[in-house]
Amino acid sequence: MKAEIITIGDEILIGQIVDSNSAFIGKELNKIGVDVRQITSIQDDEEHILTSLKEASQRAQIIIVTGGLGPTKDDITKKTFCKYFNDELVLNEQVLQNVEELFRKYVKDPISDLNRGQAYIPSKAQALFNQFGTAPGMWIEQDDVVYISLPGVPFEMKALMQNQVLGKLQERFKRPYIIHKTVLTYGMGESTIAEKIEDWEDQL
Numbered sequence: 086m087k088a089e090i091i092t093i094g095d096e097i098l099i100g101q102i103v104d105s106n107s108a109f110i111g112k113e114l115n116k117i118g119v120d121v122r123q124i125t126s127i128q129d130d131e132e133h134i135l136t137s138l139k140e141a142s143q144r145a146q147i148i149i150v151t152g153g154l155g156p157t158k159d160d161i162t163k164k165t166f167c168k169y170f171n172d173e174l175v176l177n178e179q180v181l182q183n184v185e186e187l188f189r190k191y192v193k194d195p196i197s198d199l200n201r202g203q204a205y206i207p208s209k210a211q212a213l214f215n216q217f218g219t220a221p222g223m224w225i226e227q228d229d230v231v232y233i234s235l236p237g238v239p240f241e242m243k244a245l246m247q248n249q250v251l252g253k254l255q256e257r258f259k260r261p262y263i264i265h266k267t268v269l270t271y272g273m274g275e276s277t278i279a280e281k282i283e284d285w286e287d288q289l
Contacts, residue, residue: 086260088114089141090124093134093152093162094237097126106151106235106242113246118260119147129153134165142230147254152237154220156199162234163223167207170225174205177221180212184219210234213249217241224253231257 090107097104104126111121122145127133134153141148153162167173181204188196203219206212213222213233218241223234233250235242270278 086119086147086258087122087145088119088147088149089122089145091134091137091141091148091150092124092126092237093129093150094126095128095159097152098128105239106237109239109243110149110151110246113251114147114149114254115263117251117255118263119254119258120263129159129161131161131165131168134162135169138169138232142228142232146229146258147231147233149233149235149250151235151242154203154222154234154236156203156219163206166210166223166225166232166234170207170209170227172207172209175208177204177206177212180204180206180214180221183214183216183221187219213245215241215245216248217244222249224250 090110092104092107094102096102104124107124107126111124114121123141125137125141127137129152138148138150150162153160153165163174181201184200184203185196188200200219203221206221206223207225209227210223210225213224213235215221215236218236218238220236220241222236222245223232225232231254235245235250
């Protein structure tokens with residue numbers, strides 16, 4: 086079972102933030118027997134996102150995208166997903182209720198149209214409800230590939246991964262076990278160790 090991770094955001098590419106999301110997602114996928122084959126960081130650019138989705142779909146059965154789900158103009162993931170899947174944005178009443186409830190509990194300012202806009206998702210998408218933010222995650226299946234879109238905010242992404250995504254992936258796919266063993270060495274150079282473990286490596 087192969088997966089690819091795509092992180093969207095200019096702030097990653099210019100070194101403003103470190104892409105900790107990919108490290109977390111990769112580690113969690115590995116725990117359930119999913120092999121991450123590639124991690125790609127790209128700009129908030131429609132054509133770049135479309136190209137990355139198309140290329141990833143030719144190599145992997147699971148594609149996880151983070152970022153670009155906020156209410157600002159540079160958050161274009163949902164609209165780009167609509168173009169990729171030949172779809173349209175529709176109001177999801179459950180997501181809207183979730184957004185309104187979050188505002189009642191935690192935000193003093195009145196809810197704006199930008200925030201309500203978070204409740205619009207592609208019609209083909211299944212909403213993944215975000216208990217810590219207004220941007221829902223999305224789950225879309227097409228041609229035996231699962232596309233998952235998650236917020237870029239790390240604590241929101243982590244909660245969605247642990248509470249919803251991992252369980253759904255385990256139900257959706259039969260997965261092998263991945264076993265890791267660590268051998269600690271000291272006092273020898275890498276080339277010497279390589280010679281000593283050559284037969285062992287060849288049998289893996």
